[in-house]
Amino acid sequence: MLENPIWFGNKLISWYLQNKRDLPWRETKDPYAIWLSEIMLQQTRVAQGLPYFEKFLTQFPTVFDLANASEEQVLKLWQGLGYYSRARNLHATAKHIAFDNKGKFPSTYEGLLKLKGVGDYTASAIASICFKLPTAVVDGNVYRVLSRVFGIATPINSTSGIAQFKALAQKLIDPSCPGTFNQAIMEFGARFCVPSNPDCSTCIFSDVCIANKQKQVPYLPVKVKKAVVKNEFYNYLVCLFKDRKTLMEQRTDRGIWQNLYQFPLIESKKQLQVSTLKKDQEFIRFSEQINIQSISKFNDRVIVHKLSHKHLYTTFWILEIDALYEGGVPFSEIHLLPVPVLIQNFIYSFLPFKN
DNA sequence: AACTCGGGGCG
DNA sequence: CGCCCAGAGTT
Structure with missing residues (x-):
């Protein structure tokens, strides 16, 4: 029955006619006004775009008025709405429609x-x-x-997802009143089938909605998040105590390498030199507890460790400590601890020099 | 296919 | 603070 397009559209439009908001662009079918509203509402909430729509229609009642304005005027009136390329394209298109097309919008x-x-x-x-x-x-x-009513988990920002949802919407649209159908499904999503905590118990689709029946509503739609690769700067402090021990700590925080071991770590906002390391607040607190005899870099050239979502620019610092330390880990035993590959590689390249 | 473009509201 | 909003253009 969900595959019956007419049934879906009828139910949706019935809801829409009883629940739709009174919005100014719903009072007209003038392509200029509709076009203006649609551009303004791209990635923009109705409440935010509404006053701009009124301002623009007052200042530029027709596409000719908009076309004859300066871009500076248009941008000024757009100020605060964001995505300013929309305003520049709006102006360019207005000039095209007014001067090349006698004010007439394409009808296809x-x-x-x-x-x-x-x-x-x-x-x-x-x-x-x-x-x-x-x-x-x-x-x-x-x-x-x-995605919810039909239980579709294809990521909506994938190429296949975009095609799949477009095809489904195209199959469902009521050809006898496509404009009303389109506004109805959008209004339903904006006002009832909202992103978080929708009131599914009173929904017109509660008995057929796949997501509702399978309790997947909070997980739909699926969106793949773009992996923003962040750059982070890691400074591992490799302590050399006189009794051939060092310091290791366990990563307990949520995130990468949870529960694995590492040398004491100081994160910095950029690459450090010996001089700038000495000024680092975290390093100062660390060094106050032990008697550091010398500081040197193990790797002069930074080691870049690449994860899927972050690049770690890593420096291993060798600290000679003029003391013994009871709680330390003997170098002969650090191979027993689980460590990230980044640390393991360091140990392999460093230990031969100390044994 | 991934990036960029904004400002604001909401949990 | 992260997600989302009546998306489109560029790389």
Whole structure:
């Protein structure tokens, strides 16, 4: 029954007609006003975009008024809304429509798609709302509603996911009122099927929603997060006590290498030299507890250890300590401790010199 | 396919 | 603080 497009659309539109907000762009089918609203609402909440929509329509009632304004004027009025390339593209497209097209917007999906700043979503929205064409919109709301109701776990920001959700929305759209269908599914996602803690018990789809039945609502839609590779600077303090012992500590914090061992670690914001290490607050606190005789770098050239999400720029510091230490780990025993490869490689290259 | 572009609201 | 918002353009 979920595969019955008419049933899905009817239920959705019925909900929409009873629950929709009164919004100014719902009072018109003028392509200029609809286009303006759709550009403004890209990645922007209705509440944030609404006052800008009013301001723009007052200052630029027609596409000719917008086209005849200066870019500076347009950007000034856009100020605070963010994503300023939208404003520049808006202005460029207004000039194109006004001066090259006699003020007339394209009336096909393909024609609309050619406009600067108009992608698949916006072209589909204008085509369906203004020209009654059956082009399905897929925005953040649609991803959420469809992934949950149909139980689709394909990442929404993957190439296959984008195609899959577009195809499903296209199959579901009511060709007799595509504009209403598109606005209904978006409104439903924005007002009812919300990202966190939706009230599934009173949902019109509660009995058929796959995510609801399988208790997967909090986990849908799936989105793969881009692995931002961060650069971090690690300084391992390799202590040499007179009795051939050193200091090792266990990583207990959540994160990489949990519960593995390492030499005392100082993280810094950039690469350190002996002089700058000595000024580091964490190093100062460390050195106050022991009598450091000498400081030298083991690796003159920084060792880059690459993880999937971070690059560790690592320096091993050799600290000769003029003392004995009861709690230390004998160098002859450090191979018994679980350590990261980064540490293991160091030990292999360092120990031959000490044995 | 991954990056970049903003400001604001919310848990 | 991280996620998300009526996405699109560039690399």
